[in-house]
Amino acid sequence: MSHRFMPIVLVALFLGAVTSTAMAAGKVLVVQSYHQGYAWVDDIDTGINKALENAGYEVKTFYMDTKRKTSEEWKVQSGQDAMAMVESFKPDVVITADDNAQKYFAQRLAGKPGAPQVVFCGVNADPADYGFPAANVTGIIERPHFAQTIGMYQKINPAAKKLVMISDDSITSVNTMKFCKLQDTPIPVADYQNPTTWEQWQKAITDASENADAVVMFNYHTVKQAADDAQSMAPKEVMDWTISNCKVPVIALLTFGVQDGALCGIAEDGREHGYLAGNMAKELIGSSKKASEFPIARAHRGLVMINLKTAETLKIKVPYAMIKAAKVVIK
Structure with missing residues (x-):
């Protein structure tokens, strides 16, 4: 050497x-x-x-x-x-x-x-x-199971008309959104956002709560208090606030998203x-x-995940057949 x-x-x-x-x-x-x-x-x-x-x-x-x-x-x-x-x-x-x-x-x-x-x-x-x-x-x-996850949510909420996708500004999230924007989805995705700062994240979630029927989330691990911060916020802090303050369901494309409180998702393994x-x-x-x-x-393998604790909090009824077919059910 x-x-x-x-x-x-x-x-x-x-x-x-x-x-x-x-x-x-x-x-x-x-x-x-x-x-x-x-x-x-x-x-x-x-x-x-x-x-x-x-x-x-x-x-x-x-x-x-x-x-x-x-x-x-x-x-x-x-x-x-x-x-x-x-x-x-x-x-x-x-x-x-x-x-x-x-x-x-x-x-x-x-x-x-x-x-x-x-x-x-x-x-x-x-x-x-x-x-x-x-x-x-x-x-x-x-490549995320984007359209499939949205299709899963449509079975839970057939009345849903419009979604928003929100993810952090990491290179992973930006490239994932490029892929997602090219997909045909059962419910239209009206907007795609990559907030950098905590203030931007909170505004994106608040706006989506008023203008969409659900939020599709990929990642939330590089959100910072300020844009020039070298250290990201604790992901749990970001997601805990999101789940507590978002007035519509959050659905996730990765396992930890559902584990951290999103309603459901078909996650990359x-x-x-x-x-x-x-x-x-x-x-x-x-x-x-x-x-x-x-x-x-x-x-190609996706993990079908459902968070029944979140469903109960949101007073959402998840079809029994979907629960039975899920690979991971959080109770």
């Missing part, structure tokens, strides 16, 4: 690189855009671990923590720290999760001679935005993303195949 990387590697260790038990059959570096304890990240980790269990690989995980710390300087530094881990650890395969890991790290490996194979997952943008696919890069794109990416990594290590031989794929 060259001396110019040593300080960055030390920083990376303090920032939260986690190492599994090693058996030296192969090396996998997982680079997560966000932090441990964030439900989506934990689910991806669970899926990867399931795919790689008993494979005997040495696995390290680096958490860029760009959901809580959102300054450009932090994102750039985190990408540099991840690159330093590639230099020191020399993995056979790198699994990169979510868009910031691609933008600030993985795209620098795409097509680079001598670079490890890269398998991405949880990517909301067009992979071409990051130079993917490449000779050494493939992966799993994330991070475990599926992690499992598919882990299996690709295992096949790359165990064969002479290259990443370019694996077409970019899309995760």
Whole structure:
């Protein structure tokens, strides 16, 4: 390892690189855009671990923590720290999760001679935005079950005529909305908003309460008290206020949204993303195949979720057949 990387590697260790038990059959570096304890990240980790269990690989995980710390300087530094881990650890395969890991790290490996194979997952943008696919890069794109979630709500409230979608201003949310705007939906979505500040968020929710029959929510984890704050607000604080003050139901596209109080949703499953990416990594290590031989794929499994506590609070009757069919019911 060259001396110019040593300080960055030390920083990376303090920032939260986690190492599994090693058996030296192969090396996998997982680079997560966000932090441990964030439900989506934990689910991806669970899926990867399931795919790689008993494979005997040495696995390290680096958490860029760009959901809580959102300054450009932090994102750039985190990408540099991840690159330093590639230099020191020399993995056979790198699994990169979510868009910031691609933008600030993985795209620098795409097509680079001598670079490890890269398998991405949880990517909301067009992979071409990051130079993917490449000779050494493939992966799993994330696309929300947007129209299906709205169709689910329509069965609960057939009288609904108009919806509004509200999500934070993260790169993940912005790219997700690009996809959602192109979809045909059973109920029209009249407006799409990406508030940055807490004041903007509160106004968006208040306006939607007066002008829509429900709010479709994707993410709420990068809302800040002020636009130039480097640290995001606690997501629970944002969602608790939202559920308490929104006069119409909130429906969600991710698992934690329903867990935090949204009425229902058909959610992307991070475990599926992690499992598919882990299996690709295992096949790359165990064969002479290259990443370019694996077409970019899309995760398809959605978790049907219903929050009956919220339904009771809102005095909404959820059809029994829907409750029976749901994968997750919160009581």
